[in-house]
Amino acid sequence: MCHADEQWTTALPLVLLGIRTAYMEVLQSSAVELVYGKSLRVPGEVLVPAAPKVKASTFIQQLRRHMDQLRPTPAARHVSPTTFIHKDLRDSTHVFLRQDATRRALEPPYSGPHKVMARTDKTLAIVMRGRRVNVSTDRVKPAYLLGGIQHETGSPVAQPRSDPAKPVTTRPPQTPHSGRTLRFPARFTT
Numbered sequence: 776m777c778h779a780d781e782q783w784t785t786a787l788p789l790v791l792l793g794i795r796t797a798y799m800e801v802l803q804s805s806a807v808e809l810v811y812g813k814s815l816r817v818p819g820e821v822l823v824p825a826a827p828k829v830k831a832s833t834f835i836q837q838l839r840r841h842m843d844q845l846r847p848t849p850a851a852r853h854v855s856p857t858t859f860i861h862k863d864l865r866d867s868t869h870v871f872l873r874q875d876a877t878r879r880a881l882e883p884p885y886s887g888p889h890k891v892m893a894r895t896d897k898t899l900a901i902v903m904r905g906r907r908v909n910v911s912t913d914r915v916k917p918a919y920l921l922g923g924i925q926h927e928t929g930s931p932v933a934q935p936r937s938d939p940a941k942p943v944t945t946r947p948p949q950t951p952h953s954g955r956t957l958r959f960p961a962r963f964t965t
Contacts, residue, residue, distance in 0.1 A: 792815075792817060794806075804835050861917055864917050874886055897911060898911055
C-alpha cells in the first residue's frame, strides 16, 4: 500500500504467501507447516539456492503422530425412545384414537370409542365413521366401556345398575308462551 505508483492489490497474493511461509520462532515452524505438514516451494527458491532446512519442532512431530493415530468414531444410533403401549391393548375390543391434528379450545384429544377389527404388532384396524382404517398402536389406548358391549371372551362388560327403589318419572312436555314444546331429559326430573 505504500507504493503509490503500483496497484497494491496485485502484490497482495505474494505478500500473503510470504506471511504464511515465514518461519515463526514461537511455533518453531511456519503456518504452512502446521496446516499441511510440510513447507511450500515459493517462487524465490527456484532462483536462489535453498537455505538449510530448519528441523521441525517436537510439537509438529507430536502433532503429526497424533493425526496419524486418529480414527473415525463409530456413528451413534439415534433411535426414538420406545412408546408406551398399554398391556390391555392386546385384547381390547374398543379403543380411543388420539387426534394428532391441531385441536381447537376444549376439543377432546381422543375420539371414539372405535371397534377393533384386526390387529398386528404395530397397527390396529378400527372402524371409524363406518370405514375400516389402519392406525398405529402408538395413537390408541384401550377403552373400558360399560353397557351392552361384549368382551372378546364372550362375557358382557359390567352393566350400570339402576336403583329399583327409585321409580323413574318423566315430566310431561310443557308449552311456554312462544308455543314451542319443551321436553326435559329424564335426569332433570326428580
